[in-house]
Amino acid sequence: MKYAITDKCVGCHACLLVCPSNAVFADPDNPKQFMIHPRRCTGCEDKFADPQCASICPVEEAIVNESAMAVNPLGSLTGIELRREC
Structure with missing residues (x-):
């Protein structure tokens, strides 16, 4: 497995x-x-520099790599930085 789609997928x-x-x-x-x-x-290693599914996906955290890390993490598409309060 290279990539996987999470339940955040909107179809x-x-x-x-x-x-x-x-x-x-x-x-x-x-x-x-x-x-x-x-x-x-x-x-897409044999054809493209970046995985095409993640490159086109409009949803943050919908596609993860083999380490279960989001390819498009929160804020990566919107540019909005999330702040977490303790």
């Missing part, structure tokens, strides 16, 4: 359309959400 189909490996598919339990086939995903 916009963007990743499905750009995946060069055809690794993205509709979740059989929730057709409004997508998943990435772990054996098909190449991380």
Whole structure:
């Protein structure tokens, strides 16, 4: 597995359309959400500098890498910095 789609996916189909490996598919339990086939995903390493699913995804924290780290973490798309109070 290179990347995975979290439950924050809104089902916009963007990743499905750009995946060069055809690794993205509709979740059989929730057709409004997508998943990435772990054996098909190449991380786009052979074709692109960045994973195409994460490059086009409009939702922060919807795609994670092998370490479960969000590729588009909170604030990365909006530019809004979150402040947490103790």
